[in-house]
Amino acid sequence: MREDDNKYWQENIRILKILLGIWFVVSFLMSVIFVDQLDVIRIGGFKFGFWMAQQGSIYVYVILIFVYLKMMDNLNHKYHHEEKDILAEEKSDQAS
Amino acid sequence: MSLQLLTYIFVGITFIVYIGIAIWSRASSTQEFYIAGAHVPPLANGLATAADWMSAASFISMAGIVSYMGRDGSVYLMGWTGGYVLLALMIAPYLRDFGKFTVPDFIGDRYYSQLARMVAVVCAIFVSFTYVAGQMRGVGVVFSRFLEVDINLGVLIGMTIVFFYAVLGGMKGITYTQVAQYCVLIFAYMVPAVFISILMTGNVIPQIGFGSELNESMGGGYLLDRLDGLHQELGFAAYTAGVRSSLDVLFITAALIMGTAGLPHVIIRFFTVPSVRAARKSAGYALFFIAILYTTAPAIAAFARTNLINTVNNAVYTEMPVWFRTWENINLITFDDKNGDGRIQYVADPGINELNVDRDIIVLANPEIAQLPNWVIALIAAGGLAAALSTAAGLLLVISTSISHDLLKRNLMPNISEKQELKFARIAIFFAVCIAGYFGINPPGFVAQVVAFAFGLAASSFFPAIVLGIFSVRMNKEGAVSGMIAGIVFTATYIIYFKFINPAADTAENWWFGISPEGIGTVGMLLNFIISVVVCRFTPAPPQDVVDMVLDIRVPGKPS
Numbered sequence: 001m002r003e004d005d006n007k008y009w010q011e012n013i014r015i016l017k018i019l020l021g022i023w024f025v026v027s028f029l030m031s032v033i034f035v036d037q038l039d040v041i042r043i044g045g046f047k048f049g050f051w052m053a054q055q056g057s058i059y060v061y062v063i064l065i066f067v068y069l070k071m072m073d074n075l076n077h078k079y080h081h082e083e084k085d086i087l088a089e090e091k092s093d094q095a096s
Numbered sequence: 097m098s099l100q101l102l103t104y105i106f107v108g109i110t111f112i113v114y115i116g117i118a119i120w121s122r123a124s125s126t127q128e129f130y131i132a133g134a135h136v137p138p139l140a141n142g143l144a145t146a147a148d149w150m151s152a153a154s155f156i157s158m159a160g161i162v163s164y165m166g167r168d169g170s171v172y173l174m175g176w177t178g179g180y181v182l183l184a185l186m187i188a189p190y191l192r193d194f195g196k197f198t199v200p201d202f203i204g205d206r207y208y209s210q211l212a213r214m215v216a217v218v219c220a221i222f223v224s225f226t227y228v229a230g231q232m233r234g235v236g237v238v239f240s241r242f243l244e245v246d247i248n249l250g251v252l253i254g255m256t257i258v259f260f261y262a263v264l265g266g267m268k269g270i271t272y273t274q275v276a277q278y279c280v281l282i283f284a285y286m287v288p289a290v291f292i293s294i295l296m297t298g299n300v301i302p303q304i305g306f307g308s309e310l311n312e313s314m315g316g317g318y319l320l321d322r323l324d325g326l327h328q329e330l331g332f333a334a335y336t337a338g339v340r341s342s343l344d345v346l347f348i349t350a351a352l353i354m355g356t357a358g359l360p361h362v363i364i365r366f367f368t369v370p371s372v373r374a375a376r377k378s379a380g381y382a383l384f385f386i387a388i389l390y391t392t393a394p395a396i397a398a399f400a401r402t403n404l405i406n407t408v409n410n411a412v413y414t415e416m417p418v419w420f421r422t423w424e425n426i427n428l429i430t431f432d433d434k435n436g437d438g439r440i441q442y443v444a445d446p447g448i449n450e451l452n453v454d455r456d457i458i459v460l461a462n463p464e465i466a467q468l469p470n471w472v473i474a475l476i477a478a479g480g481l482a483a484a485l486s487t488a489a490g491l492l493l494v495i496s497t498s499i500s501h502d503l504l505k506r507n508l509m510p511n512i513s514e515k516q517e518l519k520f521a522r523i524a525i526f527f528a529v530c531i532a533g534y535f536g537i538n539p540p541g542f543v544a545q546v547v548a549f550a551f552g553l554a555a556s557s558f559f560p561a562i563v564l565g566i567f568s569v570r571m572n573k574e575g576a577v578s579g580m581i582a583g584i585v586f587t588a589t590y591i592i593y594f595k596f597i598n599p600a601a602d603t604a605e606n607w608w609f610g611i612s613p614e615g616i617g618t619v620g621m622l623l624n625f626i627i628s629v630v631v632c633r634f635t636p637a638p639p640q641d642v643v644d645m646v647l648d649i650r651v652p653g654k655p656s
Binding site: 008020064072 | 135137162167169170173174177178180181182184185186189303306307308309318319320321336337338342345349353370371372373376377379380383384387390391394647650651652
């Protein structure tokens, strides 16, 4: 059992590395360090670097968390770690 | 209907709703009082977390700060949202699986040490009081400006409301009032933003509006280009360009991000959901709801800045609109006609500039500046109160659980019954409300400075201790405790020196490597990590039951 847990944990870490890598690039490279270089590109009235720092980074954060939720659901399904849905069970108990 | 009457009606209705929810959701056990029985659905927890997180500062001050800082304001926009990615990926699911009540619970158990628990308790209480004082002040300010009630009476009314639903309902009452408060505050924030976006650019969505072209009546051309032009004309740096050094921006952003991920009143919200998956999901919902306000704020900032410059610069003083006088009367706008020409000069050069505008006005007066109807202005008052009260309640709960649970039950008086513990929790919240109210009425002059403190301390103490506790099985109490103490002492010393002992030296030339006190928490955090890892190498491994606990919280659904 411990060996399975170990593999599960390794895959979990891999997911974190990918998503936190994107998080780092978006937050610190695109929105801070290279923001002036990106400002050369324009989207409508926005300079791209400015837009990333004040808008884009926040949208990426929201997307990252929901992608993580999905990836962990798949991982948990693969290793049969699905949790019981306590709230739904109680509801069906009350109904029956 | 008059503005005054409308404001009373809006605020009155929201208060009745909050009290109604409190009566409906009374807590009867410590589990319900501390973590709402771990029965909060993810969507409700997301809404509650968003309201918990967005304080009077987010609602009233943030757009104003961004408006004055231009692109550099992004440190707050990213700093106060980016931490949720770390929370969702590295902290919330594991602490939910751990399944206790508080952050000091985790630190104390994981590092099998009462010393570690006490360090965590002291940090949690300090950070929370720092924060709550500002909220109570916010309540008082909103009352006095919009309802023309005395500031102190305003604070007292706010205290009574929070006291009522926090003492009665504990976390359960707080959670469901926060859900209602989120709805009130986001509505109040969005309505004026949408109105102004339509007025200036014809675009319904403010997030897109501030990157669009101005209406014909305002002269056309992209709004941000116009704003950059106005700024340069008046001698300010271009709005969309930065003034601070990249390194400092990087460190401030990182300190706010790690601080967010380490703040106890946010982390504790993820103990209230029924499962690990629900913890992940509710972090996603929470950030989504926060992002609605946080992506609107920079739009409001740009609209308001353009409007303000257009309205005031070179305008004849005696012809200024009514709102100008109203805010001038309470000294949030000050005008000094230095060259005696009867016109307002609003420029970067302090020798020539004649106008000072308080940053808080940007959100509070924006609807008036844009000449929106009275009911929109009245909404702002209800929204500001919702933001301040929801955050205050969450913080008060952390203070109360730190005392009744972490200090008494888990340390000094382990033999008290659940009923006694619940009684102590309610007494603790009563005293916490009173102390918070006292600070609201007699605000310490340093509230603004201590915000840097709260985030710096959370980043340099909690964040590394929690992350190492989950991701390093080998981390032991010697490593964690020495790391936490080193991080706190270093960060606190730097901030205290520049903010309290020698504020005159608080300039870029004197900072270490150009890192401001706001950003020093990042260095403290790195120091904490390094010292923890080094000390851990030379000290004994943690006992087997702790190793097992760490391995268990890494896999969802296992008993721990």
